[in-house]
Each structure stands twice: as C-alpha cells, then as structure tokens.
Amino acid sequence: MSADALKHALQVASRAIGAPDNTEIILERPRDPSFGDWTTNLAMTLAKPLGKKPRDLAQALSSALDLAAAGVAKVEIAGPGFLNFRLDPGAQASGIARIVDDAVHWARSNTGGGKRANIEFVSANPTGPLHVGHGRQAALGDAIATMLEWTGWNVSREFYYNDGGTQIENLAKSVWIRIAQQFGIAVEIPEGGYNGEYIKEIAGAVIAEKGDELILAHVREGAEAIAAGKHPADANLFDRLRAEAVAALRREQDKDMQAFGVSFDTYFLESSLYTDGKVTQTVDALVKGGHTFEDGGALFLRTTEFGDDKDRVMKKSAAKGGDYTYFVPDVAYHVTKWQRGFARAIDVQGADHHSTVTRVRAGLQALEMGIPQGYPEYVLHQMVTVMKDGEEVKISKRAGSYVTVRDLIDWVGRDAVRYFFLMRKGDSQLVFDVDLARSESEENPVYYIQMAHARLSGIFRVGEIDATTLRGAGTDLSPLTAPEEQLLVKALLDFPALVEGAAQALEPHRIAGWLLETARLTHTWYHKHHVLNEPPPIMNARLVLARATQLSLAAGLRLLGITAPERM
RNA sequence: GCGCGAGUAGCUCAGCUGGAUAGAGCGUCGGCCUCCGGAGCCGAAGGUCGUGGGUUCGAAUCCCGCCUCGCGCACCA
Numbered sequence: 305m306s307a308d309a310l311k312h313a314l315q316v317a318s319r320a321i322g323a324p325d326n327t328e329i330i331l332e333r334p335r336d337p338s339f340g341d342w343t344t345n346l347a348m349t350l351a352k353p354l355g356k357k358p359r360d361l362a363q364a365l366s367s368a369l370d371l372a373a374a375g376v377a378k379v380e381i382a383g384p385g386f387l388n389f390r391l392d393p394g395a396q397a398s399g400i401a402r403i404v405d406d407a408v409h410w411a412r413s414n415t416g417g418g419k420r421a422n423i424e425f426v427s428a429n430p431t432g433p434l435h436v437g438h439g440r441q442a443a444l445g446d447a448i449a450t451m452l453e454w455t456g457w458n459v460s461r462e463f464y465y466n467d468g469g470t471q472i473e474n475l476a477k478s479v480w481i482r483i484a485q486q487f488g489i490a491v492e493i494p495e496g497g498y499n500g501e502y503i504k505e506i507a508g509a510v511i512a513e514k515g516d517e518l519i520l521a522h523v524r525e526g527a528e529a530i531a532a533g534k535h536p537a538d539a540n541l542f543d544r545l546r547a548e549a550v551a552a553l554r555r556e557q558d559k560d561m562q563a564f565g566v567s568f569d570t571y572f573l574e575s576s577l578y579t580d581g582k583v584t585q586t587v588d589a590l591v592k593g594g595h596t597f598e599d600g601g602a603l604f605l606r607t608t609e610f611g612d613d614k615d616r617v618m619k620k621s622a623a624k625g626g627d628y629t630y631f632v633p634d635v636a637y638h639v640t641k642w643q644r645g646f647a648r649a650i651d652v653q654g655a656d657h658h659s660t661v662t663r664v665r666a667g668l669q670a671l672e673m674g675i676p677q678g679y680p681e682y683v684l685h686q687m688v689t690v691m692k693d694g695e696e697v698k699i700s701k702r703a704g705s706y707v708t709v710r711d712l713i714d715w716v717g718r719d720a721v722r723y724f725f726l727m728r729k730g731d732s733q734l735v736f737d738v739d740l741a742r743s744e745s746e747e748n749p750v751y752y753i754q755m756a757h758a759r760l761s762g763i764f765r766v767g768e769i770d771a772t773t774l775r776g777a778g779t780d781l782s783p784l785t786a787p788e789e790q791l792l793v794k795a796l797l798d799f800p801a802l803v804e805g806a807a808q809a810l811e812p813h814r815i816a817g818w819l820l821e822t823a824r825l826t827h828t829w830y831h832k833h834h835v836l837n838e839p840p841p842i843m844n845a846r847l848v849l850a851r852a853t854q855l856s857l858a859a860g861l862r863l864l865g866i867t868a869p870e871r872m
Numbered sequence: 873g874c875g876c877g878a879g880u881a882g883c884u885c886a887g888c889u890g891g892a893u894a895g896a897g898c899g900u901c902g903g904c905c906u907c908c909g910g911a912g913c914c915g916a917a918g919g920u921c922g923u924g925g926g927u928u929c930g931a932a933u934c935c936c937g938c939c940u941c942g943c944g945c946a947c948c949a
Contacts, residue, residue, distance in 0.1 A: 336892070345891065348929065358929065383892050384929060429949080469949060496948095602947050613874075613945090620947040630949045658876055659944050686877060687942065727897090728885060731877055733942060735884065740898080749897060755911050763908050798888095805888060817886060820896070831913045850908095872911065 307331055310342060310389060313374035320368040321361065323350050333798065337791060340380065340388035341396065347385040358385025393790055394782030397845070399797050401776025403852040411800040411859055415807070416457030422641050423449040424680075425652035426561070427464040430553040431475045432500055434560045436688045436736060437654050439709040443725035444685060445652040446566045447812035447864050454863065455807040460646070463568045464637065467550055468575045469630070474498065475553075476546035477530045482507035483545075484527035487520060491527040506552045510545065560709045564718060565865055577633045577640075586636040586671070587618060587628070595670040610666035631660060635667030642668075642675050649680035650810065655731070658684050683810050685730035691737040707738070716741045716748075719866045723750035726864050727816040749820055753857065754869055756823035759830055760854040761870040763847075767836045774851050783845040788829040792849065795822045796856050803863070812864060819860045826853055 314329045327350065334343040347362035354361065362381040369379065378390040403410050425445025428438050445461070453459045466472075478497040482504050485491065493499055511518070518541075526536025536542050561567070577583050587603075590596050595606050601621030608615050618632050641649045653660075661682050668675045690697040690707045697707055712721045715738060724741060727749065728734055741748070764771040784793060799818065806814040835846040858868035 332891080333888090334892080335887095335894085339892075343891085345930095348891085351929070386892070466949075471949060600947080604947095617947045624947045627947090629947070655877065655943055657944085661876090684876080684943095689942095732885075733878065737884075740884080751911060752897085755909080759909060759912085766908050802888075809889085811888095813886080814888065817888090817896080820886095824896085827912060828914090830908080834908065836908050871909085 307342060310374040310376060310391075313370050313376075314344065314346060314365070316370065317365050317368035318346060318350065321364045322354060324353060333794070334386075334388065337787075337794075339382065339386070340378075340390045341794065342389045342391070344387050344389075345385070347381075347387060351385070361385065362387050393785045396790065396797075397781040397784040397793050397849075400793055400849060400852040401779065401781060403796060403855055404774055404776035404848055407855045407859075410855060411803045412454050412456075413800065413804055414456035415804065416452060416455055418456060418458055419647040420645050421452050421457040421459050421648040421650065422462055422644075422646040423452070423459060423650045423652065424462045424464055425449075426557075426566075427466070427653070428557060429466045429471055430550045430557065431471050431498060432553065433502060434557055434709040435706050436690055436709065436712060437685075439564070439712055439721060440685050440688050440725045440730075440734065441652050441654070442561060442564055442566050442709070443722050443865070444683060444730055444812060447722075447726055447815070448650065448652065448683065448807075448810050450863050450865070451803065451807035451810075451812060451815070454803060457648070460569045461567070462570045462572055464572045464574065465554070466574050468578065468633075470496070472546060472550065475503075475549050476542055478503050479507050479510070479545050479549045480523070480526055480530055480536065480542070483511060483518070484523050486511060487523060489524050489527050491531045494531060494533065502553075502556070503549075506549050509552065510548055563713050564709060564721070572637070572640075574633055574637070577636045582636040582640060583628060583633050586639060586667075587632060589671055590618070590667070593670060593672055605667060605670060607663055607666035607670075610662075610669045612662045612666050616663055616666075631663045631667065634660065634664050635671075638664055638668055638680055639671065639673070639675075642673065642679065650683060651680050652683045652685070655684045655686050658682070681810070683730055686733040689733065689735045691735060692739060707736075712736070712738075712741075719754070720748055720750050722865050723748075723753075723816060726812045727820075729811065729813050750866060751872070752827075753819045753823040753861065754867070755872060756826040756830075757854060757857045757861070757868045758870060758872045760826065760850050760857070763835050763850050765870070767847075769847065771851050771854070774847055776848050776852070779844050779848050780841060781845050781848060783842045784849055786829075786833060788825070788832055789846075789849060792822070792825045792829050792853060795825055796852055799856050799860070815860050815863050819857065819864075822853070822857060822860070826857070 311329050311331055318327050318329070319325065327346075329344065329346060331342045331344050334340060347365060348358045350361050351358045359381060362385045365387060366379050366381060369376070371379070374389070375391055375395055376389045377392040380388040382388055423445055425441045426434070426438050428434055449459045449461050474496045475498055478493050478499075481491050481493045481497065486507060522536075522538040522541060526538055526541065529536050590605060595609065596618065597604050597606065601623060602617050603619035604615045605618050606615050616631065617629050620627050620629065638649060665677070665679065668679060669677065692707070716724070720741065724736065725734075784790070795818070802814060802818050806812060833846065835843060835850055837843070838846065861868045
C-alpha cells in the first residue's frame with residue numbers, strides 16, 4: 305500500500321535530520337479528513353530527544369522528504385507540529401483494484417501462521433433453553449472464530465456440555481415431579497429444581513412415548529422421596545429420565561443454534577473427563593507436584609502460589625460428600641485443549657464466571673506442563689438486561705420465565721439479533737430493548753448496511769453487468785477524485801488493518817462500527833454520483849468502486865455471520 | 873471489605889491502545905422523490921466525557937483518591 309512507501313520515505317528523512325535509528329514511524333488517519341490522507345506526530349515525538357521545537361523539526365522533515373518516492377502530492381505542517389500528507393487521488397484510488405481482482409484473499413492475513421485455536425462458547429448446561437446471555441456468547445464466539453480464521457488461525461469451535469453434577473440431578477428430579485403431577489400425585493418441585501414450561505413438555509413426551517412402561521407405584525414413591533430431599537428407589541428410571549431430559553434439551557439447544565446459524569466442530573462432554581480418567585490424572589499430577597495440602601479432610605490446591613487470593617478446595621471432605629469441586633474438571637478440560645494441540649484457547653463466557661479465570665490458570669500452571677501463563681484467554685461479556693413492555697424481564701431459571709435466543713430471533717430476525725449483540729463492546733453492559741428492536745426493525749442499522757449492499761448489487765442488475773467479470777488492474781481508476789469517492793476508497797483500504805486489529809483484540813464490534821460507517825459513505829456516494837450511463841472512463845472506474853465496496857461490505861457482514869442480500 | 877467491568881448527547885452506545893473542533897444510531901426539528909432501490913440523502917438543535925488531583929508539547933484515553941451502578945467473592949455449579 306502507498307502508506308508503506310510513505311512510511312519508508314519518512315524513515316529516510318528522519319535519519320537525515322539526525323533522529324535515532326530506532327525511531328518508530330507512526331502513521332494515522334486524521335480524524336478530520338480535511339487534514340489530509342495520513343498524518344504523523346513524528347516531529348512531536350522527536351522534539352525531546354533532539355532538543356528542538358516540534359514545528360522546526362516538522363519543517364526539516366518536510367524538506368528532507370522525497371515526495372515522489374512517498375507518493376505524496378502535498379505536505380502540510382499543522383497545529384503543534386503535525387505533518388499532514390495528501391496522497392495523489394488517482395494513485396490512492398488504484399489501491400482498490402486488488403479488492404476486485406482477488407476478492408477471496410481480501411482482508412485475509414496469515415498472522416496466525418496456521419496455528420490451532422480453540423474457541424469455546426455458549427457452553428450452556430443442558431438444563432433449559434438458551435437465553436439472551438447465550439445469544440450474546442454465540443454471536444461473539446462465532447464472530448471471533450471467523451475473525452481468527454481470516455487472520456490465519458486454524459480454528460475449532462467448541463461447545464462444552466456440563467452434563468454431570470447437581471444441576472443435572474435437579475433437572476431429572478424436576479421431570480420426575482412433573483410426570484407424577486400429570487398422574488395426579490400432589491407433589492411440588494423442590495428447591496433448586498426447574499419450573500419452566502419445557503419441563504412439563506419433556507414430562508409429557510416421556511409419558512406419551514413410554515407411559516406404558518411407567519409403574520405408578522414407583523413414580524409415586526420417587527416423587528415423595530424427591531419432595532423429601534431423597535433419591536428415588538428406582539435408580540433405573542431416574543437414570544433414564546435424566547438421559548431423556550438431557551437429550552431433549554440438547555436437541556432444543558442445537559435447534560436454537562442452527563436457527564442462529566452457528567455450528568460447532570466439537571461437543572465436549574464433561575462426563576467424559578471422568579470416564580476417561582482425566583480428572584483423576586489431573587488430581588494425581590497436582591498432588592505429585594506438591595501443590596496441594598489437606599485440611600479438615602478436604603484436599604486444597606495452593607492457588608495462592610499463582611496469584612489467587614485464597615487456596616481452593618479440590619476435593620471436598622468425606623463429611624461433605626467427597627466430590628471434586630467444579631474447577632477440577634475445568635482444569636482437566638483445559639489440559640485436554642492443550643494436549644489436543646491448541647496453541648490458543650479462548651473462552652467466551654459471562655462476566656459472572658470471572659472468578660474461575662484465576663483458578664483455572666493457576667491449576668494449569670501448577671501442573672508445570674509448559675502451558676503459557678495466559679492460557680486460556682477469556683472474553684468475558686457483561687450481563688444482558690432484557691426490556692419488554694417497558695419493564696425489565698428478570699432472568700430466572702427457577703421461575704422459568706426468561707427470554708430465549710429463539711424469542712429474539714422470532715421477534716427481530718437472526719441478522720438483527722447478531723448485529724445488535726455485536727455492535728457493542730463485550731465488556732459493557734447491554735440493554736436489549738425488545739420493543740425498540742421490534743419497532744425499529746424497519747430502520748435498524750443492520751438493514752441500513754444490508755441496503756447499501758443491495759443497492760450496489762442493483763447497479764449491476766439494472767446495468768445487466770456480470771460483476772464477476774470486472775477487472776481492477778486494467779481499469780483507469782484516476783477518475784475517482786470526488787470527495788465522496790476518496791472517502792469511500794480510504795474506508796475500503798483501511799478494512800484489512802481493521803480486521804487485523806479487531807481479531808487481535810478479540811473485538812468484533814469494531815467490524816460492526818466499520819460496516820455502519822462504510823454503509824453511510826456508500827449511501828452518500830450512491831446518492832450523489834451515478835454509475836450507469838456515464839461516459840465510459842467514469843462508468844468503468846465507478847463500477848470497480850461499486851464492486852470493491854460491495855465485496856467489502858459482504859466480507860464484513862460475513863465476518864459477523866450476517867447475510868448480505870442482493871435485494872431486499 | 874476485596875476483585876473485575878461500567879459511568880461520554882434525551883435514550884442505546886462508539887471513540888482504533890495519548891492527538892487537532894469528542895462521534896454514530898434512535899428520538900426531536902427543518903428540507904429533498906421525472907435520474908442505477910426514498911428501507912435513501914442533506915441540514916439543525918443537543919456535551920463541564922461521574923468527580924478531584926497527577927504525568928506531558930497534548931488526556932475521554934495513562935496513574936492515584938473519591939462517588940454511583942452491575943457482576944463475582946462457598947467443602948454451589
């Protein structure tokens with residue numbers, strides 16, 4: 305890109321005026337385009353080491369600069385000592401040729417060098433439908449995964465199923481109670497159980513399919529046992545109900561994710577960590593490594609050695625049941641990620657999980673397996689508040705009343721849901737106003753962006769031009785000199801660096817912001833300048849610009865998992 | 873009390889790792905439809921960037937104190 309030539313020319317010029325060899329040249333886009341195409345604060349940063357005034361240095365740099373080599377049409381000194389550069393418009397416009405000629409590689413890079421990255425997201429317990437928080441995770445995780453793919457990582461999307469533990473027991477108990485109730489037995493779901501309508505549906509399905517096999521006496525006995533805080537005598541039936549319930553909810557969750565357009569490469573079951581012996585292996589290794597101690601009959605891990613403010617229990621005392629605490633399988637799980645060859649592991653989770661960060665990393669460090677300190681990386685998103693009918697919908701699994709991902713998709717459409725979740729930074733809290741999203745669905749930002757894409761497609765449709773046959777390299781792009789065209793060209797040329805930055809920061813919302821801005825520039829340009837039926841040199845140049853813009857908008861939308869319609 | 877996150881326009885939020893006159897969407901007000909899609913375009917109003925210090929040529933951005941709000945601080949998962 306021409307900016308590289310400019311950077312190099314500045315390097316040469318700065319040495320000529322006596323700057324240290326290691327001086328870093330930083331080029332930026334000025335906030336105000338009237339200042340030029342590129343700006344640098346080089347004169348200001350050199351002021352101190354060289355002991356001269358910034359404006360004098362700017363003057364010296366300007367004189368020493370080889371304009372032709374830098375591709376610069378004009379240099380200005382402004383403010384406290386900024387150097388502003390204006391590139392030759394035609395030369396700048398020629399940069400978009402390669403977008404059209406090599407769209408497949410546009411905004412792609414190989415920063416990751418083909419190394420493997422694991423993105424774990426959603427990871428909902430199979431105890432209920434996916435709620436809005438999972439929706440935010442799905443949108444974030446999928447977009448992050450795609451961004452990493454585009455920047456050269458070999459990505460695997462993973463869903464971790466917490467299919468063991470107390471919550472699943474409570475799920476099975478809840479189903480049991482609902483079945484009993486449908487047989488007319490007067491019992492209530494105990495504390496910690498699940499009250500949602502879907503439990504009734506599962507219970508109903510079990511009765512419909514296998515009602516003949518149910519023995520009423522067993523159902524009654526079990527229901528009363530559950531109500532009394534005990535276990536049903538018919539363990540077989542209990543296991544079967546648990547399996548049925550988990551399977552039913554997994555099916556539902558899969559359907560939700562399918563409706564959202566997200567698919568996973570791997571579904572990892574927590575239970576497999578136990579059956580494969582990974583949990584005991586991990587515990588043994590930690591004990592052998594000398595990072596554990598016993599106290600009060602419980603086994604502790606010295607997580608304080610690795611930055612935690614308190615040592616954590618790994619294995620409860622016999623009096624408390626002797627089970628492992630949740631973070632032990634979590635550590636074992638992340639060991640498998642490392643062993644499966646993932647150079648990076650990224651966990652997308654709600655901010656309420658942040659206490660696990662230190663613990664899991666501490667566990668991995670304590671194993672002394674050469675796992676990097678920052679492994680795994682976490683993208684924690686803040687809570688989502690749902691507003692509906694003017695008031696906040698309380699998210700409560702217990703009451704069973706909460707907004708699901710499916711609800712959102714039904715209300716505002718998949719593309720809009722994706723965009724709304726991604727237009728904000730993950731670590732700011734988010735108010736999802738359902739009424740607003742619904743009422744605005746005709747005028748919301750995602751349609752605005754898609755409209756820009758559809759309009760460009762319309763040019764080719766109306767002009768009966770096969771856009772795929774356009775070539776940038778042989779086309780004279782110097783007619784693209786109008787301010788609206790130059791702004792659009794710059795926005796397109798900035799796209800690869802933006803993707804790179806967004807991927808590095810794991811921040812998809814930057815893509816969303818770029819899309820909105822570029823769509824705005826597109827509409828402005830489209831409104832002011834015609835493409836078809838202009839003199840050939842102008843039409844041909846504008847066709848390339850239209851095509852480059854269309855491809856770039858489509859690329860940005862695709863990164864976020866949003867469709868780019870040809871017409872709306 | 874400790875840890876993490878947030879506090880920017882009436883509302884919802886950006887601000888690209890310290891730059892010039894702080895932006896967008898929605899909302900409000902006012903213009904533009906014989907021309908590739910008006911699901912659009914153009915313009916206006918609206919800000920002591922929570923607050924008090926500090927760092928420097930320069931701070932919404934970095935450091936410290938304080939104030940609000942959210943989340944987390946179990947031998948729960």
